[in-house]
Amino acid sequence: MNAPLLSCRDVSVDYIVGGGTARACNRVSLDIHPAETVGLAGESGCGKSTLAFAITRMHNAPALISEGQILYDGRDVLAMTPAELRAFRWAETAMVFQSAMNALNPVITIGEQICDVILAHRPVTRDEAWSRGEELLSMVGIARARMSAYPHQLSGGMRQRVVIAISLALRPRLIVMDEPTTALDVVVEREIMDELAQLKREYGFAILFISHDLALMGEICDRIGIMYAGNLVELGTAAEVLENPRHPYTQGLVGSFPSIHGPRTRLHGIPGSPVNLLDLPQGCNFQDRCPARIAACARVAPHLLPAGLGHEAACHLVTPPQEARA
Numbered sequence: 001m002n003a004p005l006l007s008c009r010d011v012s013v014d015y016i017v018g019g020g021t022a023r024a025c026n027r028v029s030l031d032i033h034p035a036e037t038v039g040l041a042g043e044s045g046c047g048k049s050t051l052a053f054a055i056t057r058m059h060n061a062p063a064l065i066s067e068g069q070i071l072y073d074g075r076d077v078l079a080m081t082p083a084e085l086r087a088f089r090w091a092e093t094a095m096v097f098q099s100a101m102n103a104l105n106p107v108i109t110i111g112e113q114i115c116d117v118i119l120a121h122r123p124v125t126r127d128e129a130w131s132r133g134e135e136l137l138s139m140v141g142i143a144r145a146r147m148s149a150y151p152h153q154l155s156g157g158m159r160q161r162v163v164i165a166i167s168l169a170l171r172p173r174l175i176v177m178d179e180p181t182t183a184l185d186v187v188v189e190r191e192i193m194d195e196l197a198q199l200k201r202e203y204g205f206a207i208l209f210i211s212h213d214l215a216l217m218g219e220i221c222d223r224i225g226i227m228y229a230g231n232l233v234e235l236g237t238a239a240e241v242l243e244n245p246r247h248p249y250t251q252g253l254v255g256s257f258p259s260i261h262g263p264r265t266r267l268h269g270i271p272g273s274p275v276n277l278l279d280l281p282q283g284c285n286f287q288d289r290c291p292a293r294i295a296a297c298a299r300v301a302p303h304l305l306p307a308g309l310g311h312e313a314a315c316h317l318v319t320p321p322q323e324a325r326a
């Protein structure tokens with residue numbers, strides 16, 4: 001495969017809080033290649049958004065990137081100066097959040113907001129920025145005339161489309177989407193996902209797609225990573241992870257999602273609740289909820305290791321530690 005566009009190497013992010021240090025991302029290593037769509041899934045609170053923010057250094061106190069390296073096109077993101085970082089965030093990457101549609105300025109028209117982004121970063125005239133804005137709006141399925149509309153005059157789905165249009169304004173090579181359609185109904189979600197697929201074909205950007213909807217991820221992602229309590233516990237091609245999950249947590253997660261193609265079955269979910277990040281057990285973070293744990297799980301934390309072609313898992317059942325083999 002070609003060189004990664006983004007490469008996270010052993011990235012840890014800690015929240016320094018009154019009661020101690022909560023490690024929301026623990027030595028996460030993840031590559032995103034040009035034009036690739038990588039999904040990230042896992043229960044609420046497992047560290048997905050924390051990683052998404054850290055990638056573009058948009059994390060704020062009390063979050064701290066305590067170790068690791070983030071390389072974008074070979075450049076060290078953690079060493080960028082404020083000016084380099086600003087250019088990187090806007091021109092190279094873009095972020096779309098679940099609640100981004102509510103972040104549009106209510107007293108400024110959609111058109112002005114798109115133009116402001118373009119004019120702040122590109123040497124073009126206002127007229128040129130305006131026509132580019134019209135083009136962007138039509139690309140996300142909104143009539144050009146809506147440039148003069150205020151955010152409150154648009155539906156939630158349209159506002160989220162505007163946010164996607166703004167994120168594309170500077171033609172970034174990587175778009176981080178954190179639950180971009182979670183707040184929308186399924187029909188609007190479907191339309192937006194179809195438009196996104198079309199835009200991706202046209203522009204060839206890479207996406208880090210965070211969602212709790214594994215069926216949706218299976219449709220759009222090339223590879224999928226599964227996080228549990230700050231750890232990346234499984235990573236592989238979308239087909240491998242969804243159809244042949246190796247980690248018991250992923251197996252539970254996949255089992256708890258209705259298959260779009262398969263027969264209708266009762267959802268079982270995963271018994272128990274996520275661990276407290278301020279009080280992690282020795283060994284594997286998932287051991288208390290794991291239906292298949294072995295003695296080694298209480299002693300040794302598993303690492304992400306090859307678990308078959310195009311597939312990695314962090315589980316002693318998949319790749320037994322030395323002490324279990326002995």
Ligand code: ADP
Pocket residue numbers: 015017022024042043044045046047048049050051062277
């Ligand atoms: P996800 O996006 O997967 O739902 P987050 O990345 O938002 O998870 O949060 C991961 C963990 O980081 C949470 O379980 C929580 O312990 C911790 N965390 C997140 N935000 C804060 C914060 N502002 N202050 C302290 N801890 C936080």
Ligand code: MG
Pocket residue numbers: 048049050178
């Ligand atoms: Mg989140």
